[in-house]
Amino acid sequence: MRAPPRTTPGPQHPEATAPRGPSDPRWALILGASSGTGAAIAEAVARTPGLNVFGVHRGRYAEAASRMEASVREAGRDVLLRQADASTPESAEAGADALLTHAGPRSVKLFVHAIAGAAVGRFLSEGPDRLHPRRVQRTFDCMAHSFVYWTQAMVQRDLLAPDARLLGLQNPLDETHLGNTGLISASKAALEMYVRHLAMELGPRGHRVNLLKFGTVMTPALSHVYSPEALAQLEQRHAAMTPAGRMCTVEEVARFVTVLTGDDAGWFNGATIDFTGGMTLRLMDLVLNP
Numbered sequence: 391m392r393a394p395p396r397t398t399p400g401p402q403h404p405e406a407t408a409p410r411g412p413s414d415p416r417w418a419l420i421l422g423a424s425s426g427t428g429a430a431i432a433e434a435v436a437r438t439p440g441l442n443v444f445g446v447h448r449g450r451y452a453e454a455a456s457r458m459e460a461s462v463r464e465a466g467r468d469v470l471l472r473q474a475d476a477s478t479p480e481s482a483e484a485g486a487d488a489l490l491t492h493a494g495p496r497s498v499k500l501f502v503h504a505i506a507g508a509a510v511g512r513f514l515s516e517g518p519d520r521l522h523p524r525r526v527q528r529t530f531d532c533m534a535h536s537f538v539y540w541t542q543a544m545v546q547r548d549l550l551a552p553d554a555r556l557l558g559l560q561n562p563l564d565e566t567h568l569g570n571t572g573l574i575s576a577s578k579a580a581l582e583m584y585v586r587h588l589a590m591e592l593g594p595r596g597h598r599v600n601l602l603k604f605g606t607v608m609t610p611a612l613s614h615v616y617s618p619e620a621l622a623q624l625e626q627r628h629a630a631m632t633p634a635g636r637m638c639t640v641e642e643v644a645r646f647v648t649v650l651t652g653d654d655a656g657w658f659n660g661a662t663i664d665f666t667g668g669m670t671l672r673l674m675d676l677v678l679n680p
């Protein structure tokens with residue numbers, strides 16, 4: 391096996407000489423790697439293209455985190471899990487320091503922002519679901535600002551590999567109204583703008599920054615919010631709504647992330663990539679012609 395490259399060619403021929411063996415030094419930094427979408431992406435990118443995984447989570451899904459760790463190791467990759475709140479600038483700085491120590495400069499091929507921590511409720515409610523300033527701040531820190539904090543921390547430490555891919559995750563709530571989710575939608579709108587501006591700033595360096603939009607997938611985030619009966623109903627309604635007649639899965643999303651990590655996806659930049667399978671296309675039809 392050739393010596394692992396700390397530097398690979400520039401953006402025109404980004405991966406031409408990058409080795410793919412177990413000594414490949416490229417890493418995926420995944421915020422929210424212990425469960426749901428983040429865990430599925432960690433497992434998928436460990437297999438293809440074969441990235442080591444540096445994951446951050448707060449420790450609420452210990453079993454799922456262990457399963458993800460085992461799966462990454464089974465793929466022959468290194469995995470390091472950091473238990474911390476990833477939403478603050480301080481945690482981004484400390485996490486990036488740890489990543490630099492462990493992985494070295496120019497090692498992060500893929501950054502995925504997959505943390506979920508949003509308050510649901512109403513802005514003007516007088517009840518317990520009122521969206522107080524603290525909830526607004528926490529939600530924006532977690533769902534949007536932290537994308538910037540981690541990107542800044544990585545760039546400051548020269549952690550991004552040549553032709554690195556940075557990915558935020560979006561849902562279809564920007565297309566249609568769903569009560570209680572105004573704060574989530576607002577924070578995702580901010581994330582979308584961060585993605586576009588960072589794409590402009592990082593584009594000349596050869597990096598790509600995109601937002602991957604996908605429909606509802608079954609993750610612990612959903613089972614926190616809905617009862618088992620409500621989940622079954624949710625699944626049925628998605629089947630009726632989605633042209634494919636079923637919900638998308640986290641594995642499908644994760645496999646698509648491996649595609650986005652590849653050379654052929656290198657022209658996506660500043661894009662909101664629609665992987666919703668047309669989930670909201672029929673809404674009007676369903677309401678007006680039930």
Ligand SMILES: NC(=O)c1ccc[n+]([C@@H]2O[C@H](COP(=O)([O-])OP(=O)(O)OC[C@H]3O[C@@H](n4cnc5c(N)ncnc54)[C@H](OP(=O)(O)O)[C@@H]3O)[C@@H](O)[C@H]2O)c1
Nearest residue numbers: 422424425426427447448449450476505506606607609611
């Ligand atoms: N599920 C969907 O239907 C869907 C659809 C479209 C887009 N998305 C987006 O995909 C992303 C992930 O959603 P998901 O449904 O996969 O969520 P999930 O299953 O709840 O997983 C969230 C992950 O983030 C970690 N996490 C949450 N807050 C954190 C924090 N402050 N610091 C560190 N780790 C934190 C969680 O572990 P700990 O709690 O232990 O920290 C867990 O590993 C979100 O941005 C969501 O908006 C989801």
